[in-house]
Amino acid sequence: DTAVSQTPKYLVTQMGNDKSIKCEQNLGHDTMYWYKQDSKKFLKIMFSYNNKELIINETVPNRFSPKSPDKAHLNLHINSLELGDSAVYFCASTPTGFGANVLTFGAGSRLTVL
Amino acid sequence: TQLLEQSPQFLSIQEGENLTVYCNSSSVFSSLQWYRQEPGEGPVLLVTVVTGGEVKKLKRLTFQFGDARKDSSLHITAAQPGDTGLYLCAASYSSASKIIFGSGTRLSIRP
Numbered sequence: 001d002t003a004v005s006q007t008p009k010y011l012v013t014q015m016g017n018d019k020s021i022k023c024e025q026n027l028g029h030d031t032m033y034w035y036k037q038d039s040k041k042f043l044k045i046m047f048s049y050n051n052k053e054l055i056i057n058e059t060v061p062n063r064f065s066p067k068s069p070d071k072a073h074l075n076l077h078i079n080s081l082e083l084g085d086s087a088v089y090f091c092a093s094t095p096t097g098f099g100a101n102v103l104t105f106g107a108g109s110r111l112t113v114l
Numbered sequence: 115t116q117l118l119e120q121s122p123q124f125l126s127i128q129e130g131e132n133l134t135v136y137c138n139s140s141s142v143f144s145s146l147q148w149y150r151q152e153p154g155e156g157p158v159l160l161v162t163v164v165t166g167g168e169v170k171k172l173k174r175l176t177f178q179f180g181d182a183r184k185d186s187s188l189h190i191t192a193a194q195p196g197d198t199g200l201y202l203c204a205a206s207y208s209s210a211s212k213i214i215f216g217s218g219t220r221l222s223i224r225p
Contacts, residue, residue, distance in 0.1 A: 058212070103213060
């Protein structure tokens with residue numbers, strides 16, 4: 001059983017299109033995250049949700065809209081895609097209390113904008 | 115802005131050699147983690163350190179947390195090709211703050 005699963009794994013699309021990435025965790029964690037990893041492998045936090053509530057929004061453009069229908073799911077919708085959005089997007093989760101700083105990551109969704 | 119500086123950025127060594135990777139900040143961490151990432155996968159936790167001066171060992175890997183909790187190191191003894199990967203340090207500055215990552219060290223071990 002995959003602990004944090006995200007789909008799709010690969011996305012290739014044209015500039016200007018809208019796309020979504022879905023994430024689900026079966027660990028019972030309360031907090032979920034989206035990270036962006038650029039071509040230089042730098043991982044930058046984008047958003048964090050705790051029990052469906054947005055708690056971190058790292059000055060990400062408004063074209064990025066996260067949605068958390070319940071604490072096990074965190075989706076990312078991107079409008080009007082730009083070339084610079086090409087990256088690998090990672091979903092992650094952490095528990096509350098003991099281990100709260102330990103991230104469990106999904107396998108990543110590689111987005112290529114042409 | 116809180117930053118984690120990781121060095122070196124790239125490291126290519128021969129099998130059997132030893133190496134050390136460093137992670138530094140000007141701020142005090144509440145905890146620090148080391149992750150390893152392989153191509154096409156997400157980072158996977160290696161260790162968490164919490165107490166200043168703490169040393170943890172994981173087989174040939176030794177992790178050290180600085181006394182002032184501003185720096186950490188990862189030492190690999192007798193590196194093997196299977197150690198190849200991207201090593202990332204991550205830290206938070208309080209239990210409620212975001213978790214940020216260092217820039218990563220790409221390690222390549224030549225047989």
